Amino acid sequence: MGRSLVIFDCDGVLIDSEIISARMLIEALATRGVIIDLPYVARHFLGRSYPVVMQQIRNEFGLDLPASFEDDYRDRLLEGFRAGLQIMPHVDEVITQLAIPCCVATSSSPRRVEFSLRLVGLWDRLGDRVFTASQVAHGKPAPDLFLFAAQQMGFAPKDCLVIEDSLTGVAAAHAAGMEVWRFTGGSHMAGLDLIEPAPARADLRFASFAEFFQIAPDAKRQP
Numbered sequence: 001m002g003r004s005l006v007i008f009d010c011d012g013v014l015i016d017s018e019i020i021s022a023r024m025l026i027e028a029l030a031t032r033g034v035i036i037d038l039p040y041v042a043r044h045f046l047g048r049s050y051p052v053v054m055q056q057i058r059n060e061f062g063l064d065l066p067a068s069f070e071d072d073y074r075d076r077l078l079e080g081f082r083a084g085l086q087i088m089p090h091v092d093e094v095i096t097q098l099a100i101p102c103c104v105a106t107s108s109s110p111r112r113v114e115f116s117l118r119l120v121g122l123w124d125r126l127g128d129r130v131f132t133a134s135q136v137a138h139g140k141p142a143p144d145l146f147l148f149a150a151q152q153m154g155f156a157p158k159d160c161l162v163i164e165d166s167l168t169g170v171a172a173a174h175a176a177g178m179e180v181w182r183f184t185g186g187s188h189m190a191g192l193d194l195i196e197p198a199p200a201r202a203d204l205r206f207a208s209f210a211e212f213f214q215i216a217p218d219a220k221r222q223p
Contacts (some may be wrong), residue, residue, distance in 0.1 A: 002094075003100065003156040003159065003160075003161045003179070003216065003218070004100055004101075004160070005100060005101050005102065005103070005150065005159060005160045005180050006098060006100060006102040006162075006219070007103055007104070007105050007149050007160055007161070007163070007168050007173075007178070008103070008105075008152070008163045009047070009104070009106060009116070009145060009164045009165060009166070010104050010106035010108055010113055010165060010187060011106065011107075011108055011116070011165075012046070012165035012166065012186040012189075013151070013164065013165050013183050014087065014088055014090075014091050014104065014117070014122060015085060015086070015087055015088060015116050015117070015120055016085070016086045016087075016088055016189035017081065017116060018046065018165070018186055019186070019188040020077070020080045020084060021036055021077055022041040022042075022045070022188055023038075023074055023157060024077050024080055025053075025073065026041065026071050029057070032063060032065065032069070033063075034057060034061050034063060038188070038192075039192060039193070040186065040219055043054050043190075046167070046168060046188070047141075047148050047164070047165070047166025047167070047168035047169040047172075048107055048140065048164040048166075049107040049133045049139040049140075050070060050109065052139060052203055065162070073119070074111075074112065078112070078115055081115065081119060082119065082174060085116060085119050086120070087122065088183075088186065089185075089191065089209065090208060091122075091209050092121075092122075092210045094213070095122070095125065095126070096221060097220050097221050098220070098221065099218075099219055099220055099221040099222070100219055101129075101153060101155075102126075102129070103129035103130070103149050103152075103153050104129060104149075105118075105131045105132075105145045105146055105149040105162075106132040106144075107132070107133045107139055107140055108132060108133075109132065109134065110134060113130055114127065114130070129153070131145060131148055131149040131152060131205075132145075133145055135148060136148050138165075140169050140171070140172035140174065141168045141171040141172045141199075142145065142172060142175065143172055143173075143175035143176035144179075145172065146160070146162060146172055146173055146176040150176070154166050157177040157178050158177060158178070160179070161178070161179045161180070161182055161216075161219075162176075162179065162180040163180065164180055164181070164182055164183065165182065165183050165186055166183070167190075167197070167200035168200070170182055170196070170200040170201070170202050171183075171199045171200040174200070180202050180203055181202055181203060181204045181205065181215075182196070182202035182205045182206075183205075184205055184207045185207040185208050
């Protein structure tokens with residue numbers, strides 16, 4: 001399969017944000033009587049948009065959270081990011097040395113992704129190539145977002161390589177007809193069961209972006 005465009009997920013791939021957002025969501029839900037843990041978050045929420053997360057809570061716990069919950073959670077999350085968000089190790093070098101175009105396709109809100117990428121110094125390079133679930137009818141695991149990103153960048157799905165961390169994202173990439181590698185090096189993946197059901201089985205797994213050009217030497221810009 002050809003690789004002419006790299007599509008990066010954002011949270012848990014470019015930035016080590018999922019552990020921060022998971023812990024804050026667990027804490028916020030506990031104040032409403034909903035008790036969940038990190039494996040639950042990974043299984044049901046990872047890679048999904050906020051409305052889908054709220055629907056899961058509604059379905060499983062019978063709880064309708066007020067609009068103020070989302071506003072408070074998002075505000076506290078951004079403060080948590082400001083205090084501790086880190087770029088994923090070696091991501092900067094990979095983006096700098098890529099010989100082919102890249103873009104970002106994320107379930108995050110436009111506000112959150114811009115805030116996050118500005119914090120870690122990636123917005124100036126990627127901001128005009130960031131696509132969010134708010135731009136399509138159906139978020140991951142539907143293929144809509146990846147297909148939209150490829151279309152906007154001018155590439156066929158078969159020529160795209162997706163880098164994802166979540167099973168939801170891997171399934172979405174497969175549904176879009178794209179090659180997909182699963183990045184397992186985020187802090188939120190430590191100690192988690194990495195078994196992949198068939199629809200979400202990645203073409204390849206890697207745990208560090210230091211390995212990226214060892215796996216795909218043709219994608220590296222030559223001196």
